[in-house]
Amino acid sequence: MKLELVLIPSASHGHLPPLVELSKLLVDGHDDLSITVIVIPPRQELRTPSLSSYISSLSTMPRDRIRFIVLSDADRLNSPNTEPDFRSYSESYKPAVKATVAKLNDPARPDLSKLVGFVVDMFCTQMIDVANEFNVPSYLFYPSSAAFLGLQVHMQYLCDVEKYDVGELRDSDAELEVPFLTRSLPAKCVPSVMLNKEWLSVVLSHARRFQETKEQQLNGFQMVEEMGLAVEIRNHFQGEYMAAAETNRELITAEEIERRIGCLMKQDSDVRDRVKKMSEKSHVAVMDGGSSHHALVRFIQDVTDNISSESCG
Template sequence: MKLELVLIPSTGDGHLRPLVEVAKLLLDNDDHLSITVVIIPSMHGFQTTSYCSYIASLSTTSNDRLRFSFISSADRPNSPDAEPNFISYMESYKPVVKATVAKLTDYAQPPSSRLAGFVMDIFCTTMIDVANDFGVPTYLFYPSNATFFGLQIHVQYLCDVEKCDIISELKDSATELEVPCLTRSLPAKCFPSVLLNKEWFPVFLRQARRFRETKEQQLNAFEMVEELGLGVEIRNHFQGVYMAAETDMELMTAEEIERGVRCLMEKDSDVRDRVRKMSEKSHMAVMDGGSSHAALVKFIQEVTRNIS
């Protein structure tokens, strides 16, 4: 039986490009899969020349197994300017995405083909409702690192189960937080500022709650940079300006940056040697038998098992 997956990326190079590459890898590893990538237009002001060029290139690369379905902003009932934030913007496209997928599943689909599930970006979790309407499972695509994923899930647990007020308890605090995904305690002063921002914290909390509704979170993370000692310590200020955070960012001097770069570039640098070894491990991970390749095969098996 042919299985159809629907992939829904959020807008932006850092989300669309990786998911398209994942689609290609999935198709390379299983001839029974076909994939449709549903592309929602960017919010006004978020488009870049690079992103627009990439979108244009995709329109010429569709084939029988990898298709791109471009939604127009004209299909929305309201003007893009009517939505207050990105999450609401994505939610406004639910009816259009549902209609698009309905056409895909009805149009020229042979009896032996079946919709197997949705794979959606972290900022598209509202589309879980659409997948539920079709009675198929949802899989989460998380392009950020596994550490932040673990932190986000743990913060949601602290809020919903332990009833903690994260912002009031951690902001400007000297306490340290025990996080299951970290080998060391996390000082409050190193807590990501986006999770201490009154505007954005509810967004990330809502995301984490919906993550738990997905069928499975396929994590394919290399060992942490800190554990491997690949980082060059210059100075790190997590409490900098990020997404309208209310704190000030302390700028590094040119001398500090130069020192860090020189440490990496020295021929006999221990850090440079570990970077080279990590590069080799990364290459091996995507080869047959590697961890990335094994995770991909496991995901395909999961999709097939859930639909059988």
């Protein structure tokens, strides 16, 4: 039976290329699996020449059983001349994604495959609603670290269950006991994206929806402890999705970055040694039989098991 997975990435450098590579691994791991990657245009403030060039190159990428469909600003539910806030931006593309998948799922198509699920990026959880409309499971693509995922889920618990105002952590000397971490986390190390009122609401809204995806064992290269690789560089999560946020973030000079990298590169640096060991472990993880490779095999098996269960039902 021919199977079809729909992958919906977040259009940014840290999310789209990894998901494209994942799609290649998936089709290589199952001869009857095809993948459609539906790309939602990045928000205006995140558009760069290099990102635009990469997205344009997808249509010419030679790969069997992988299809790329790039939506445009005109596909948005609202006027393309207005820019909704971050949370409603992906929401505005739900009708276009639904229409695209409906065409893929048209029984009249000669090359019709059975739709078996959605893989949605951590910033595109609104698309779980579309998967539900097609009565297929959703899986979460989370390219950030296992430690950050644990912290995100814990923050959602503090806010929704404990009714705790996490804004109190800003400039605090308190330490958090996070179940997913092996040691307490100083409040001053909590990413600023979780302490900014506007962006916290985004973090929490996605974390709530993570629980609606199909349960899969977390694959973090089985190194949740991160091997003690935290280095005291003052970055407050200045990621792509904080590019447009008006927050008071501490800037790091080029000289300070150079000095700290220099410290890491010393031959006798303990951190350098741990980085080397992590690199080796990561390499082993993606090889045949490694933890990451094994997780990929389990995911494909889970998708095919869903089909078997549905047939029996």
